[in-house]
Amino acid sequence: MTTETTKMTARSVQVFYGDNHAIKDVDVDILDNTVTAFIGPSGCGKSTFLRCLNRMNDTIDICRVQGEILMQGENIYDPRVDPVQLRAKVGMVFQKPNPFPKSIYDNVAYGPKIHGLTRSKAELDEVVEKSLRRAALWAEVKDRLHAPGTGLSGGQQQRLCIARAIATNPEVLLMDEPCSALDPIATAQVEELIDELRTQFAVVIVTHSMQQAARVSQRTAFFHLGNLVEYGETGQIFTTPRDPRTESYITGRIG
Numbered sequence: 720m721t722t723e724t725t726k727m728t729a730r731s732v733q734v735f736y737g738d739n740h741a742i743k744d745v746d747v748d749i750l751d752n753t754v755t756a757f758i759g760p761s762g763c764g765k766s767t768f769l770r771c772l773n774r775m776n777d778t779i780d781i782c783r784v785q786g787e788i789l790m791q792g793e794n795i796y797d798p799r800v801d802p803v804q805l806r807a808k809v810g811m812v813f814q815k816p817n818p819f820p821k822s823i824y825d826n827v828a829y830g831p832k833i834h835g836l837t838r839s840k841a842e843l844d845e846v847v848e849k850s851l852r853r854a855a856l857w858a859e860v861k862d863r864l865h866a867p868g869t870g871l872s873g874g875q876q877q878r879l880c881i882a883r884a885i886a887t888n889p890e891v892l893l894m895d896e897p898c899s900a901l902d903p904i905a906t907a908q909v910e911e912l913i914d915e916l917r918t919q920f921a922v923v924i925v926t927h928s929m930q931q932a933a934r935v936s937q938r939t940a941f942f943h944l945g946n947l948v949e950y951g952e953t954g955q956i957f958t959t960p961r962d963p964r965t966e967s968y969i970t971g972r973i974g
């Protein structure tokens with residue numbers, strides 16, 4: 720299943736918040752059909768770097784990004800790239816489930832509608848159903864598609880947000896601690912879903928939980944003080960880390 724095709728290539732990425740140098744010269748390749756986990760102690764820059772991948776940092780006034788992030792040969796920071804179009808190709812799921820105050824159907828239909836991806840109501844219905852199925856939510860909501868998304872349980876809301884993110888058929892799905900607001904059962908469901916999603920997308924997940932990184936990812940990147948210290952196969956990072964800082968973190972001595 721793993722094709723090892725590179726979906727995104729980051730080179731010499733630096734991020735500054737005013738004078739705070741939050742990401743220092745990071746190079747990373749994001750592979751297709753792979754879950755890549757970003758781990759590291761609080762404040763090391765995991766979320767900042769994740770947000771570079773779909774230009775979510777553009778929304779933070781004091782934030783400056785330097786370097787190159789290539790997707791399909793194009794630098795996503797090129798002035799000709801429309802960040803709204805980019806975010807349809809690089810979808811994002813946040814820590815706290817954040818469905819729109821709309822129906823379940825409209826939450827999922829929103830992206831395809833604004834990007835003009837469907838030509839008829841029947842086609843839109845199909846995209847909504849397919850996205851909800853891929854997000855492992857269809858069976859639970861098919862009889863109440865017009866009920867508010869906010870009426871679902873936390874775990875269902877997070878799967879709805881995943882359905883919304885994949886409805887535009889992205890290349891890459893970014894997840895910023897997607898299970899941190901969920902109970903263990905909902906977490907297990909979302910983790911199972913993440914494994915399923917990688918058959919179709921490149922998935923990048925920020926997690927505080929090393930157990931979660933070990934369970935769901937095939938690649939792991941360890942960040943420390945804004946540096947990407949080590950990046951490699953998850954098994955190798957957790958069993959034979961090459962850098963002493965990685966070893967200290969995974970054995971619980973730092974972080």
Ligand SMILES: Nc1ncnc2c1ncn2[C@@H]1O[C@H](COP(=O)(O)OP(=O)(O)OP(=O)(O)O)[C@@H](O)[C@H]1O
Pocket residue numbers: 736739741759760761762763764765766767768779927
């Ligand atoms: N919106 C922001 N404005 C100013 N500084 C920020 C902002 N977001 C992050 N930072 C700073 O950038 C650095 C990296 O933070 P970031 O949130 O990316 O780390 P993190 O590894 O994701 O941390 P955590 O695990 O606690 O979420 C920190 O010094 C933080 O204070």
